[in-house]
Amino acid sequence: MAIEWHDFASGADLAAALASQIAARLSEAVRANGQAVLAVSGGTTPVQLFEALSQHDVDWACVTVTLVDERFVPPENGRSNERLVHTHLLKDNAGKAKFIGLYNPALVAETAAIAAANRIDALPRPFDVVILGMGTDGHTASFFPDGDRLDQAIDAQGKALVLPMLAEGAGEPRLTLTLPVIAEARFIVLHIEGEAKREVLARALEGGEETEMPIRAVFNHAQTPVHVFRA
Numbered sequence: 001m002a003i004e005w006h007d008f009a010s011g012a013d014l015a016a017a018l019a020s021q022i023a024a025r026l027s028e029a030v031r032a033n034g035q036a037v038l039a040v041s042g043g044t045t046p047v048q049l050f051e052a053l054s055q056h057d058v059d060w061a062c063v064t065v066t067l068v069d070e071r072f073v074p075p076e077n078g079r080s081n082e083r084l085v086h087t088h089l090l091k092d093n094a095g096k097a098k099f100i101g102l103y104n105p106a107l108v109a110e111t112a113a114i115a116a117a118n119r120i121d122a123l124p125r126p127f128d129v130v131i132l133g134m135g136t137d138g139h140t141a142s143f144f145p146d147g148d149r150l151d152q153a154i155d156a157q158g159k160a161l162v163l164p165m166l167a168e169g170a171g172e173p174r175l176t177l178t179l180p181v182i183a184e185a186r187f188i189v190l191h192i193e194g195e196a197k198r199e200v201l202a203r204a205l206e207g208g209e210e211t212e213m214p215i216r217a218v219f220n221h222a223q224t225p226v227h228v229f230r231a
């Protein structure tokens, strides 16, 4: 398990530094390959980061932004991660980026996951940058400790790219990238803020079952060091 630590006094300082690193990685990928893929998380933590990143001078027209996970709700819903990205990231300079979401208006998340997997499969992999969040229950992406498909989602040898997930702690059905898609990424960041999450992460890193604190699966299987950005 390789970890690189980046500590900041405030969320604003973290957002500025992380946005610069992401922009540099995306620009490098565009120079090398003519395109870049950035997968971001939702929830509440990334707002300042998205705002800072949207101002960066990247060749955004060559960048595809996608989601690490999504709540199975339409983009008009206040809990939609797609909505968060459109509101705070895909504007100003970053407005030129292409967006490939995970949500689609299927009747059930199982059907939506198949369509989302086809869209993810059409993107170049490994992704250049993956930004993860973490909940105080130790979930990351939609790998919830009580998730009905958790074992399949964190199977490092699994072939699925996107899975539906039902979990009591999740609020609504979810769609999530699977561990292999995350673990193979070129630059993996875990972005956490606050004392509670700092303590949860310390507990996760003491070791134990991946199913108990699924963030452990990322540290155990990432193919590059995981960069932990903490404020």
Ligand SMILES: O=C1O[C@H](COP(=O)(O)O)[C@@H](O)[C@H](O)[C@H]1O
Binding pocket: 041, 042, 043, 044, 045, 046, 068, 069, 070, 071, 081, 132, 133, 134, 135, 136, 140, 141, 142
């Ligand atoms: O439900 C989710 O939660 C995590 C953490 O969210 P936060 O509000 O505590 O920042 C997030 O990483 C994930 O993308 C989201 O769907």
